[in-house]
Amino acid sequence: MRSFRQLAETEQNGLCDDDVAEIRRINLSLNLSVPHQREAWKVLRAIPARQRTSTVCRMICQAREQESLLEAIRALFREELGRVAFVSETEKQEPTQVGDVDDSVLDFLLGLQREGDDEPSDSLF
Numbered sequence: 001m002r003s004f005r006q007l008a009e010t011e012q013n014g015l016c017d018d019d020v021a022e023i024r025r026i027n028l029s030l031n032l033s034v035p036h037q038r039e040a041w042k043v044l045r046a047i048p049a050r051q052r053t054s055t056v057c058r059m060i061c062q063a064r065e066q067e068s069l070l071e072a073i074r075a076l077f078r079e080e081l082g083r084v085a086f087v088s089e090t091e092k093q094e095p096t097q098v099g100d101v102d103d104s105v106l107d108f109l110l111g112l113q114r115e116g117d118d119e120p121s122d123s124l125f
Contacts, residue, residue: 030037047055 030041032038
């Protein structure tokens with residue numbers, strides 16, 4: 001047998017006796033020393049008392065939809081990135097041709113040549 005309070009809630013919510021069997025109740029205990037539970041408590045307290053059930057249900061459904069959408073986006077990125085070939089900067093540079101000489105080698109050789117020009121030569125010519 002239902003209590004007076006349950007009957008009053010049934011009438012207030014516009015439900016008939018058949019609908020009451022479909023109502024489920026949940027008891028939630030929050031530990032306020034846990035940061036995300038404390039934040040959840042603040043959010044719940046900010047919701048007007050008569051709107052909490054529908055607001056919490058809406059929030060849960062939206063969170064599930066967002067998670068599904070996020071997973072679909074991740075799968076799409078994985079699929080698309082699997083088709084892409086990445087080329088590093090070193091691979092982009094043209095390979096050195098036979099006979100090509102690096103500028104630093106040329107500078108070194110030029111420096112050696114200048115040093116040789118400054119020293120007196122022992123040649124007979």
